Amino acid sequence: MLRISKLTDYGTLILTHMARDPARVFSAAGLADALGLGVPTVSKVLKTLGRGALVTSQRGAQGGYSLARPPQQISVAEIIDALEEHPFGLTECSASSGLCNMEDGCRIRDNWLRINKVVRHALQDVSVADMIQPQGCGKGPDEHLILGPHAVATDKEKRA
Amino acid sequence: MLRISKLTDYGTLILTHMARDPARVFSAAGLADALGLGVPTVSKVLKTLGRGALVTSQRGAQGGYSLARPPQQISVAEIIDALEEHPFGLTECSASSGLCNMEDGCRIRDNWLRINKVVRHALQDVSVADMIQPQGCGKGPDEHLILGPHAVATDKEKRA
DNA sequence: TTAAAGAGTACGAAAATGGTTCGATATAGT
DNA sequence: ACTATATCGAACCATTTTCGTACTCTTTAA
Numbered sequence: 001m002l003r004i005s006k007l008t009d010y011g012t013l014i015l016t017h018m019a020r021d022p023a024r025v026f027s028a029a030g031l032a033d034a035l036g037l038g039v040p041t042v043s044k045v046l047k048t049l050g051r052g053a054l055v056t057s058q059r060g061a062q063g064g065y066s067l068a069r070p071p072q073q074i075s076v077a078e079i080i081d082a083l084e085e086h087p088f089g090l091t092e093c094s095a096s097s098g099l100c101n102m103e104d105g106c107r108i109r110d111n112w113l114r115i116n117k118v119v120r121h122a123l124q125d126v127s128v129a130d131m132i133q134p135q136g137c138g139k140g141p142d143e144h145l146i147l148g149p150h151a152v153a154t155d156k157e158k159r160a
Numbered sequence: 161m162l163r164i165s166k167l168t169d170y171g172t173l174i175l176t177h178m179a180r181d182p183a184r185v186f187s188a189a190g191l192a193d194a195l196g197l198g199v200p201t202v203s204k205v206l207k208t209l210g211r212g213a214l215v216t217s218q219r220g221a222q223g224g225y226s227l228a229r230p231p232q233q234i235s236v237a238e239i240i241d242a243l244e245e246h247p248f249g250l251t252e253c254s255a256s257s258g259l260c261n262m263e264d265g266c267r268i269r270d271n272w273l274r275i276n277k278v279v280r281h282a283l284q285d286v287s288v289a290d291m292i293q294p295q296g297c298g299k300g301p302d303e304h305l306i307l308g309p310h311a312v313a314t315d316k317e318k319r320a
Numbered sequence: 321t322t323a324a325a326g327a328g329t330a331c332g333a334a335a336a337t338g339g340t341t342c343g344a345t346a347t348a349g350t
Numbered sequence: 351a352c353t354a355t356a357t358c359g360a361a362c363c364a365t366t367t368t369c370g371t372a373c374t375c376t377t378t379a380a
Contacts, residue, residue: 002164002244005368009251016268027325040371047327060378061324076275084162085367091169108176111291115236115282122278131271165337187356200340207358220347221355245336 002090008083010037010045012131015054015079019071019128025064045083052082071132077123089116162250168243170197170205172291175214175239179231179288187224205243212242231292237283250276 013035018026032042046065049055054074055065067074081088091112173195178186192202206225209215214234215225227234241248251272 002162002168002240002248002250004162004250007369012268029325038370041369043326044370050326057326058378059324059326059376061322062379063325063377065326080162088162090162090164108172108291111286115286118282119279122275122282126271126275131268167338189356198339201338203357204339210358217357218347219345219355219357221353222348223346223356225357 004080005084007041007045007048008080010035010041011049011079011083012076012128013037014042014045015049015067015071015074015128016131018055018065018067019074019132022067022071025058025062025066027064030064049079049082052078054078054082071129072127074128075124076126076128076131077120079128080123088120090119164240165244167201167205167208168240170195170201171209171239171243172236172288173197174202174205175209175227175231175234175288176291178215178225178227179234179292182227182231185218185222185224185226190224209239209242212238214238214242231289232287234288235284236286236288236291237280239288240283248276248280250279 014031017031017035018024028043028046029039031037031046032039035042046055046057050057050065054068056068057063057065077088089112091109174191177191177195178184188203188206189199191197191206192199195202206215206217210217210225213228216228217223217225237248249272251269
């Protein structure tokens with residue numbers, strides 16, 4: 001359905017929340033409480049993020065999780081890579097090759113690969129640090145786009 | 161999973177195949193045979209595409225489906241709109257509003273909306289006509305796609 | 321030694337998806 | 351008018367994926 005899973009959504013929430021105090025160590029329970037999520041769910045997401053080297057964990061009493069890198073260096077694409085099951089790709093044959101029933105003569109595949117690149121690039125250009133910055137409401141160069149009434153056009157150039 | 165459904169994938173296959181002979185009327189059975197798909201599946205996809213005004217149908221003997229518009233005017237984004245269930249959006253709260261448990265103070269939503277726009281734009285910039293063009297032909301839609309008028313500022317500091 | 325906190329596994333419910341079937345309706349050709 | 355052809359529309363079921371939770375084990379600070 002062209003949608004990220006809820007776990008991935010939670011991952012962005014968690015990382016965004018942590019990015020507001022990048023040096024602090026957060027416990028899974030504290031994050032769950034702050035974000036209104038279940039502790040096991042948060043724990044699961046954090047563990048997976050740890051495998052993706054986006055957070056580091058400290059076990060034992062007074063332990064917890066903290067960001068592995070400055071929030072400017074954590075992109076949305078990396079969160080998706082860490083939390084989504086399959087390799088990145090909008091279609092089956094563009095994520096892994098050798099599965100299509102027609103294979104050759106399928107020029108569609110090349111075009112999907114190109115579309116993938118563009119989408120992925122868009123995701124790589126947004127960092128967790130960007131996500132916590134309030135967006136200018138309703139002004140920007142891309143106002144003529146399709147998506148919903150709440151579409152907020154913003155300039156990524158406000159990052160520095 | 162950040163992936164389109166197979167039905168949507170079939171939709172692009174079908175429309176792409178039809179775009180090679182834009183004026184012709186195709187029967188569902190003929191398309192299914194040409195593409196190696198089941199007839200009921202193709203029929204279902206075509207019916208849905210008809211609801212999205214991407215193809216027109218002619219009932220009765222010698223009937224079938226034909227493209228509603230020139231292939232240059234049918235974008236991948238429209239195919240997704242027609243075949244995917246939910247409104248376009250990478251996250252729940254960016255597709256429809258009023259569902260998030262935190263709602264206010266959730267600046268993430270604005271950023272997801274922005275990401276959505278970029279992704280959607282990438283999808284809108286690719287037409288069915290583009291999909292049947294072989295890749296390496298010099299002025300292929302590659303540059304147009306990546307360096308398009310609304311492309312993201314691609315080069316920031318490269319992380320990852 | 322004790323308690324806090326992460327690690328890992330496993331499970332059940334729910335939802336999405338993919339594919340099919342059946343009957344109804346419309347049209348072309350005889 | 352009759353019939354073969356072909357779409358239309360809705361309903362149905364099996365499979366897969368996803369979501370959330372629970373339970374147990376390991377690590378480590380106080």
